[in-house]
Amino acid sequence: MIFGRVKSLDAILATAEKKSLTRTLGPIQLTLLGVGAIIGTGIFVLTSEAAQKAGPGMMWSFVIAGLVCAVAALCYSELASMVPVSGSAYTYTYAVMGELLAWMVGWALILEYAVAASAVSVGWSGYFVGLLANAGIELPLWLTVGTYAPGGFINLPALVIALLVTLLLMIGTTESARVNAVLVAIKVTALTMFIVLTLPMMKGQNFDPFLPNGWFGNGGATGLGAVGAAASIFFAYVGFDAVSTAAEETKNPQRNVPIGLIGSLGICTIFYLLVAAGAIGTVGAQPIVGAAGEVIQPGTTVFAAQCQSLLAAGNEPLVCSKEALAFVLREIGYPWFGNLIGLAAFLALPSVILIMLFGQTRIFFVMARDGLLPQKLSAIHPRWKTPHIVTMITGVAVAIFAAFLPVGKLADISNSGTLFAFFMVAIAVLVLRRTQPARHRPFRTPFIWIVAPLTILGTVGLFFNLPLESQLVLPVWGGIGLVVYFLYGYRKSHVGQGIVEVHEDDPDAPPPPVPPAPSFS
Template identity: 40%
Template sequence: MTAPSLRAQLFRRKPVATLVDEAGHDAGHGEGLARRMGPIQLASLGIGATIGTGIFFVLSTAVPEAGPAVVLSFALAAVTAALTALCYAELASTIPVAGSSYSYAYATLGEVVAYGVGWCLALEYGVSAAAVSVGWSEYVNQLLDDTIGVRLPEVLSAAPGAGGAVNLPAIVLVTLCAVLLIGGVRESARANVTMVVVKIAVLLFFVAVAFSAFDAGNFTPFAPMGVAGVSVAASSIFFSFIGLDAVSTAGEEVRDPRRTLPLAIVGALVVVTVVYLLVAVSAVGAQPASRFEGQEAGLAVILEDVTGATWPAVVLAAGAVVSIFSVTLVVMYGQTRILFAMSRDGMIPSLFGRVDHRRRTPVRGTIAVAVFVGLLAGLVPLDFLIDLTSMGTLVAFTVVSIGVMVLRRVAPDLPRGFRVPGYPVVPVLSIAFCIYLIAGLSGITFALFALWLAIAAVVYATYARTHSTLRRTTTELAGSDTPGPS
């Protein structure tokens, strides 16, 4: 047999049947991840990864852009997220394995594309976990100050370049999350469910208090900046919905995944959207739009104004601390599962794919992720990297939507637990919205992202291409254009 061409090597696809069989084989022999999560725990992963710092701050920038019509901006952002969520739901029900959009790209668009997506996800999850940990440190300091009048010295609560020597609370948070994840997926999922209940309760507490001071006059004029203002605000609000894709990283740890994964993705989106809209409507109703601009800890300020007391700020700060803990936990979980899938395919060293026989979790990979995220959170000011998180996320979202259409064309008979309604309009719209948001990112973000992909290309050429498990298969499979079950 002749050796496959370079193009065939770069775009070799992993059959869906192989992906699914590997997951089932590992679990059946006690060598892989354990299927222990149900629909509530899985939906809580999506909610936990999504409702984080965004909703506590976004109104101070979004209301000045859109006015009271910010409620429409939330709805528009939710529609954008829903388009992608529906695409995720179809692929997750068709390919119920770990790895999220990395695995989906491997089955539909080929190895080199999947590898690039894997690096995008590493960027999304790794950098965002570190950035969120830094935000947690700030809230912890605020909570300590509000409750016992003590603040950690700046030298121990800020990174070099941000006025300190090390961000110790951020490192503590990453360590605690790693301990939970090493303990087992069931324990981590239960802890996350508890934190999700707390964060939703805190936000509903805000909604109840804010509605007690509701003034319909605050909605006039409704859209002072017109449609353009609504669109601009929707772009910034969209990133409050990032995190729903974390559900799909748990494909190998869910009972009845073809049914549970779509339910959890759609369920998490519905809960997040309802909570966000309630917060937006109640906040605008309780405070004139002109007062939002530049308002720090805006939700706490609104509660303080409504009640005339300071204790609501303490409640909001405590809720934020719990909320951000949950986000960090789920994001680190997603990172370890994506690296697990890449390691199993030979794309990265086997360290990340080794599963502890007793805990049934990738212990060494989790420790490696914790060290990486902890170093970033503790030692690096991350403000300039935030847009990179958005870039990585939007690229991954785009690939998922393309993957739905490719898989429908080349493997129409695959069993699907969920089908995107309104196909092909929904995935096409999802791609269009993602490209629109990508185009709005800064030039420096594009330059840094190009550098990141250049590093990925070097690592792929020098390691992943020759260590790929598909390289050891037959020439026919390596050069196949059909990703369906074989």
């Protein structure tokens, strides 16, 4: 029976010890990985998208999305500390609710990470093109945006950066983490500079009206209003779960994974609210409307055409900018600092692409290790010690998506997969509390019977406030996943064949991991 194919937590841990990735990441590196994944396109680029959907009310959008992420983080922390292996929500679901649902979660995580990496690549492209424009180099429109915009064809910069980051990640985890640490420092410094320059110049009138589109889009327009913007801006937070996918490469994961999850989420939430307030208070964030006074969905052809008309008239608003924070500083008389912010985004956003690809490839790695995908995908490079084959495949797919789709659409599609995974994690925590109450939990989610239901309600609520087309992507993608599962994974599954461990002489196994330090929790 499909739902009876449950892989015990003990078997998961035993398998990971037989064929695992090298444990190299400590608590500081892990927190930096979290901050690097979280702070990125959401605040550097999606500020414009959120402003179009909610106006100044996007302040509430950050709060709503942050609260949902906070309760999800607590659920993640308990499971990640109990099951310190690669696979994130996929692994947890396998241990609690069986193979079929685990496959669906893993398939949704593929949607999350791969599409998210594409979205960040497009965001980086906007800042790169802006920097060149301010240096007097104008790239033709057809080379910088996809076919969704009038005159667009391919986003070449986004395609190139996705492929370059893929190459870096193939070289090795430790090398990638070192580069990431430097880029996170650049990012945090840039945002701090933005806050210091903008907060003293805020004007109260720029916050009025505060909710021009209401909470739900004034008349029920899907994906608009403060809650609709929260469903999109949720993308700004989702990187934190990449920390849990790195659990198998973390020293003393029982202690360090919760530190990385909760610490990175707290740091980033404070930054988001301060940066959003500075952007709104200085230049305003009112949405643009169509001929009949209707609010236009960002990322559409109509929206792109309206923005091109305003730009031609010399009146580009914040909602149209592809480099929101640099745009704000240039508008308030700090063009030099604006260019520095653009340079910081140019240097730092690749770290977000790196972490999204990192999470994606590790999900593929553990699914292949379980036999649900071809074993060749879990092959470890003899020199780099990374799953190089799946990294290369994922990177090419990410580059193709980035080349042709707008950042907002990509973010919303990614969110649909993320919200489903978070929903399943919350259920898994509750089920495990009932079925295995005596199991050791290095980190226990406080008030679990309040926190987990809030996670479930929050994820469902945000999902149904995504644009309709983004909602529909999840069931369509899920249907494709079911076909793949029954054609391959169901027959090849290790659990289905009664295999619960990987043998010591596995030719793909990397060297044994360094034993983790004792837990202090």
